Amino acid sequence: MNEYLNSLNFPCPSGEEEKRLAEQLESVLAEDYQGNMFRMLGKYQRILSDNRQLNLWEGIFEKLSILFMCGRNAVLDGPMIGVSLAIRDSDYFRSTARLFGRDRSAIAALEMMATCWNETFANTGIWMGKTFEPVSREVAASRTENDPETLKQYSPSTTRGGRNFFRHPPDANLLQSLGLPVLTNLWRLISRPLDCAAAGFLGELLPENLEKEKNIPYTMTGGLFLAQPGISVVPEMKGKGVYQLNYRWPALEPVYPMTRLVDELVQIADGVYLGQLVMATCHYSLGAFRATVPGLTQSRWEIGEPYSPGQATVDYGYQNNGFFLMIDPLFARAAYDDEAFPDLRPRSGESGYRELGYDQPSTGSSTVVLSGIRRVRAESPESPEEILNWQGNDALRRKFTTFCLEPSPREDGDVRELLRDGESILQMLARIQKEIAAQSRLDDSLRHFESLNRLFRSGIAPGVSKGMFQGQGKGFNVRFDAPERRLWYGQEEPCRGFDYYHGATLNLHLGFGDTLRQGIEEKLESSSIFPSGLACLLANDLRGPNVLDAVWASIGRFIFPWAGKSFERISGRKLSMLLDESSDLADRYPERVAELRNHPASWPHYDLVKKNRDRFWTEEGPYARYLRSGSWDSGMTEEDKAIWNREAEDSWVFGNNIQDSRILAADEGMRMLDMNYSPPIPSIQQLADAGPSPFVRQGYIFLGVADRESILPTNNHRGIKKRVFQFHYRYPMIGGPTPIGFCLDELVEIAEGLFLGQLIYATVLQKPFHSSVDPAEYKYQLFGYFLLLDNAWERHRQAIGFDINRP
Incomplete structure (x- = not known):
């Protein structure tokens, strides 16, 4: 108790009630106070302002009532x-x-x-x-x-x-x-x-x-x-x-x-x-x-x-x-x-x-944010003039023209030959984008994407180092530890190792057509009526216009507010929950499952919860044995917790897709659609505002994992599997609006701070996801390519006018 809080400040009708109130006050202060009233109340406010924490509100209201009753x-x-x-x-x-x-x-x-x-x-x-x-x-x-x-x-x-x-x-x-x-x-x-x-x-x-x-x-x-x-x-x-x-x-x-x-x-x-x-x-x-x-x-x-x-x-x-x-x-x-x-x-x-000195460097906890932003600016000193005249800057010339490459599983040759004299790698990609758009305008075939396919197969997969997303060279864009703590399923966790990259789209492709044609060809091959002749005709006919790419180029990029992806460290507790496919998910995580049920856009994920409950799959997933003892909060052994902590440290990161201010017009709708949609915490918002292309919302969460074999046959050859970084959206507890639950993207780095990504979707939509199922059964197909760019590349992108979001 302090000099202001005392159970005697409340007119209790009896000594027994006064004693009970004193015990309640002592319990509140012992559990939450920790020597700082502002932080305790700030924690309460964060819970009460988060609709996803509704189950905790009544407990906070009771604590506030006790404080009020005992106040002076x-x-x-x-x-x-x-x-x-x-x-x-x-x-x-x-x-x-x-x-x-x-x-x-x-x-x-x-x-x-x-x-x-x-x-x-x-x-x-x-x-x-x-x-x-x-x-x-x-x-x-x-x-x-x-x-x-x-x-x-x-x-x-x-x-x-x-x-x-x-x-x-x-x-x-x-x-x-x-x-x-x-x-x-x-x-x-x-x-x-x-x-x-x-x-x-x-x-x-x-x-x-x-x-x-x-x-x-x-x-x-x-x-x-x-x-x-x-x-x-x-x-x-x-x-x-x-x-x-x-x-x-x-x-x-x-x-x-x-x-x-x-x-x-x-x-x-x-x-x-x-x-x-x-x-x-x-x-x-x-x-x-x-x-x-x-x-x-x-x-x-x-x-x-x-x-x-x-x-x-x-x-x-x-x-x-x-x-x-x-x-x-x-x-x-x-x-x-x-x-x-x-x-x-x-x-x-x-x-x-x-008056309070926020315009000056200071030493308070809030200055962690300000100093973090200053570090970012110091690491990205390029002026607009330097970016425009990058060839005259030795550091930028090296950065913008040097590939990060490894041998391709298909022995694609030297992809550096794609780069022309006087071009940066990003200018090369802008040129290739136009070539693919022209070639696929009436023929949506993946053979027109071969330049990007070669680049992807020759790129180097980024990794995870000490729980943080790690690329080549410096290996990060704005790595940052936020001073705030955030709630995750009833417990506060720090935001550590935060990094983000700006996004751009190259070309799109309707992958469903590839699965449809594959099915027709398989039927023809099993037929006795001129199979080789018909197969030859199918191999050479036009596949129709590339509608997705045309719509994106003419309309999509101007209205779709995707601005890139963010990464941060993930705890073993959080990772174990998001990868959990147990049969008792509703008992282990009732509030999370309720969110899935209450967001109709996440019903495909909720359907996976029910199928796990009904033991739809006979095989266990690769992580099931580390969850048999129970969830992290209820029954999990210390040995299993150690394994999850090691997985989080060595292989996995927590990710968000980020959106720019164009999303604000649909803000309320997105909150209803995406159960994970939210504004950034204040320090990260300030970090974003200091960059070349600020973002204002995060959502469509995913789990990023390093050193995985590519699920696309086009990336592999003769038993040699391309190693990639993958984005997982499909596990039941991740949630998110349709169609993101059918997505499993892959990423490689092709130059320092410049990443080439494949947009991959399952095309057998009626087959529910489980990690024990061979990915080939979902018939994943390539739906296009995207880029992730650090601040220097983003400034260069803006300078050359590549994939900008205005007509």
């Missing part, structure tokens, strides 16, 4: 940074639920308000806090219609007039961009006051408070309330003393839902106040209707019941509707820390950015 009654003064922790639904069927021994009804337990908030504004920092300003007795009387209880409690040292702070969300989608303009009109927000002479404010603007406000980045203010010490109106608080913020007074002109709102605050640490949102569930107004009617002096009518606390018989049905924080701006750096609430951190050009 205190008066707030001046501006405060605001943190929205969670919003809860009002439970209109609570009394009925309690008849069945439950605290909340099934409808309220869906937490629709929280789910919608998390999908829209939770991590945008649109609400930035409140201020508590001195208010005169006359103003308090006029705004409360001379309420006797309010005036009885009035004191110049404790009664405050307040207002809220708001700012524009960063990189807002359509809905988010409407947020502040809509609030400005509905709640009659006004611009931030810059000096004490600003008019139109409820409380007194003090110079010292305006100075403190400089640490809070906000632009608009409003949403008035009157604050003073009081007794909690929530029945479960049993008369606990709180600092109460009342928005409901009609003379404050509240707009719904503020007509229902009473906030309550207690202090839980030095400079930290925990608040609960309290909403009336009955006897409330929906707002005021204003109109001028000739002959009537009244111009304002309440829609519903106006707030009138003097009527002692009125039961407003107050309930807790969530939690928030108020933080003294003196603790702004700690509040904006990467492991606390980095979404609230001032951005360049906002108030607080310069």
Whole structure:
């Protein structure tokens, strides 16, 4: 316990209940506190703002309730940074639920308000806090219609007039961009006051408070309330003393839902106040209707019941509707820390950015991000002029013209002959792309792709070194350890060894045609009616236009927001879960399986869960023996855990496909389609923003594995298998929208920092995936080629205008 948190701060009816509350508080602090209140609360917020962690929310709400009950009654003064922790639904069927021994009804337990908030504004920092300003007795009387209880409690040292702070969300989608303009009109927000002479404010603007406000980045203010010490109106608080913020007074002109709102605050640490949102569930107004009617002096009518606390018989049905924080701006750096609430951190050009030193090198934990970005820039010093004139730069000339090659299984000869004088390797690929597009325009045959096939067979497969993606030479683009920790299935994990590469598409091909023709040829070969003659005709006829490539060139590249791939270290725990094909997956990972079931786009993966349950396959996969003892969290032996840790260290990485800002127009749809879709954590977003082509979303997760034999016959020859790096999307617990669940890509490096990838899909769609099945049975086919590029190659790509995403 600290000096602010004590079970004695709550009016327990009995000593036994006080003892129980003390034990609960001690348990919370022992499990989560670890000496830093900001980080503990930041962890809570990350759970409550993640709809995938819904199963953990009730436990966090209970912990916050314990902290609130044990918090010390205190008066707030001046501006405060605001943190929205969670919003809860009002439970209109609570009394009925309690008849069945439950605290909340099934409808309220869906937490629709929280789910919608998390999908829209939770991590945008649109609400930035409140201020508590001195208010005169006359103003308090006029705004409360001379309420006797309010005036009885009035004191110049404790009664405050307040207002809220708001700012524009960063990189807002359509809905988010409407947020502040809509609030400005509905709640009659006004611009931030810059000096004490600003008019139109409820409380007194003090110079010292305006100075403190400089640490809070906000632009608009409003949403008035009157604050003073009081007794909690929530029945479960049993008369606990709180600092109460009342928005409901009609003379404050509240707009719904503020007509229902009473906030309550207690202090839980030095400079930290925990608040609960309290909403009336009955006897409330929906707002005021204003109109001028000739002959009537009244111009304002309440829609519903106006707030009138003097009527002692009125039961407003107050309930807790969530939690928030108020933080003294003196603790702004700690509040904006990467492991606390980095979404609230001032951005360049906002108030607080310069005042708090974010424009300068510093030594706080958040500077890990900034220093990481500076390292990236130092490693990519090329100016646009140098990139355009790369032939005059010795380092760039070597990089852009030197291949990374090994002998091809098919003895393809020296592919360096494909490079012409004065060309970079990327310019060579741009030329080959045009040649293939012209040749396959009316004949979608893989023989036109032979230049790329040769390059791929001669490239060197990247590897995994100490759990990190590793190429030739330097071997990485922006290798980075993020300061934040992220949740994975109920446990926090660090983001380590993060790297990413930009993406470009070469040529596409309809692989289904190859499987169809293969089937026809097999039937002809087994036929006795002129098989050789018919086979010869089929071998020489045209296969029709390359529709995929034409659509991509004319439309696809301008609207499809794929921007590349990212890689990071994976824990043995996470790897064992994503490769698990056990028969009891629903018991081992109930929340993950529920996500598969609740995302219709992932039903092919969910179907694999059910087929594993029904033991559809008779053979076990190659990793099954290391999962027989149980999942990592339940029963797995230490020996098996050691094997999974070794696999993660030596062979596997966790990956995401990354998307640029064009995805934002379809953001809500993608969240529904792709269960793994999300914005990058703040430090990685800053890392991306520092690069030549920023990305804003990650999704379509995969497992990358090194040193595998290629599954395409065209890459192998006479028993010699091409070694490649593979991207696995097909395991049941990976999830992801159709058709990504039929994909298994392969990658090689053809120049330092430049990778050539094969886009490969199964063409026997009706055959469910299992790792024990011979890949040949899925008839994987090549559907095209793509590139992954480091920052220098990406700048070169932009300079030559190759596969750019604008007409």
